[in-house]
Amino acid sequence: MERMWQILQDTTSAAGVFSPESVLLSLLLAFVLGQVIAWLYYFTHSGLSYSKSFVQSLILITVVIAMVMSVIGSNIITAVGLMGALAIIRFRNIIKDTRDVAFIFCSLVVGMAAGSQRYLTAIIGTIFLSLIIVYLHLTNFGMHQPHNGFLRFTLKGHIGPDHPIPAILRRFCSNFILISAQDSGFGSPSVEYAYQLMIRGAERNEQMLAELGKIEGVENVSLTMQEQLLEV
Helix, strand or coil, X not given: CHHHHHHHHHHHHCCXXXXXXXXXXXXXXXXXXXXXXXXXXXXXXXCCCCCHHHHHHHHHHHHHHHXXXXXXXXXXXXXXXXXXXXXXXXXXXXXXXXXXXXXXXXXXXXXXXXXXXCHHXXXXXXXXXXXXXXXXHHHCCCCCCCCCEEEEEEEECCCCCCCHHHHHHHHHEEEEXXXXXXXXXXXXXXXXXXXXXXXXXXXXXXXXXXXXXXXXXXXXXXXXXXXXXXXX
């Protein structure tokens, strides 16, 4: 372990000399650190728009950028020519989540550090970014949900002040708001209701839906959690 640390320090101090051994070390380090970033993305991802190709791309981007930095070295002419060549490439995939953009930037920067033989910067930077990502994931930082559910159902008739539906919603929800009540039309007595809910415990969703389904005249009950609405 001490020998490996000494090699990293020696190659960092001699940055700018791109020998075959140093280039290979840069690519291997970029591959390892790229996998760290990809595993972090895999374990902390919580949405519906997961893509295996995106996770693999994080590793490839890190290695490719490290190779680009090795090709450029300290040659400005090569750097300008490479910028012109890369400008031809057009990416047509739309990134839905801004968090994915942050991971792409992480891969780019780590690849640049590894490719320019700033190995300690690449390792320390990856560790520090990993700690930040884990902290944000565990603390659920930034989460704000005034309402976390969307309830729809059809009722034959209107909900009066003594109707059992509001009582059921008060049992399972800390807050609920009626956002629409629309007649079905064509002479039908049915009314389509839509509520925004703040559910106390998602594990009791099935129980709430079962009790709503027992009420006479209630049909087509559907509950969609906000996480699903945001990702579709």
